[in-house]
Amino acid sequence: MVFEHVRLHLNRKTKSEGTQVLQRDTFYHSSKGILKLREQQGRGRSVATLIFYEKPADTASKQCHYTKSPIQDPISMKEILSKTLLQRGEVTKERLLYFIGQTHVRLDKVEGIGYFLELEIVMKPDQSRKKGVEIAESLLIELQVDSTWLQTHAYMDIIETNHVNAHWS
Template sequence: MRNIEIKARITNYDNICKIAEELSGGPPTVIVQDDTFYRVNSGRLKMRFYADSSATLVRYDRDDEGGPKLSDYDLVQFPTAEKEKAKQLDEILRKCLGPRGRVIKERKLYMVGQTRVHIDSVQDLGQFMELEVVLRPEQTVDEGRAIARDLQTKLQVQDKDLIECAYVDLLDK
């Protein structure tokens, strides 16, 4: 699976939430996420636990660069009924790979067409906006970048506020 991402610090949380709600046509879905990142040789690997005890194992590759960037990713879902399996896998990955870091956040999710607009409050970091333009199989990277840039403009996010890396990398600094 592929998407085009933009991530940025935000300076006016209430304003960007208002614009995102207008663009999406409705209120957000609020999601609490607790991510453990593991030490890996390439890309990133994390186990994401949700408030309802469900979980998702996420593997992704994405260049650390400003502006819209391609992310290639794989997901393994663990519904609430399989929460013990997710916990067991998390323990195995911690033992084998070692934990790299932990990111806890409250995410407001707004859907705008094929784009997931996230307004995140990240523990120990602050507030951010992330766009994920989920590419359809026939779509090019350039098409996804154009959609992302258009939404960046509509959300009034300045290029100077863009960040190149993942939240876990910011916590490392």
């Protein structure tokens, strides 16, 4: 099982078992970008965040710009959003988080579609996109994971279209 191999490698590398969080993302139709309400449990607390982001959908390596706002009352916010915007769908996942240098590594078990790896390189102001790609590629080699295993589509898109590049069992 590729997922288990990567998880064990990350446990050894980070000397931790990662941080487990449970997330439910509710997506809403938006004329521009992606809008979702994230409800998250983990690290001994529950939090909710309204997130808007824009990113290209054509490559596995994408630059993302987002705006986040903490939500004190997610139930009321969900009701307001559902009354004013069409709900697109929900994604529920168990996520293991690891931090390696400037890379956030996420191992996700997504309800209904499988297991996935996600890398987020938090770029420094003076770093180029090329440097971010190099960091990601180096980590993939170390984890013995082929770049074809990286998902080029958002989980919500996969659920809607059943378009999975590959996933781990």
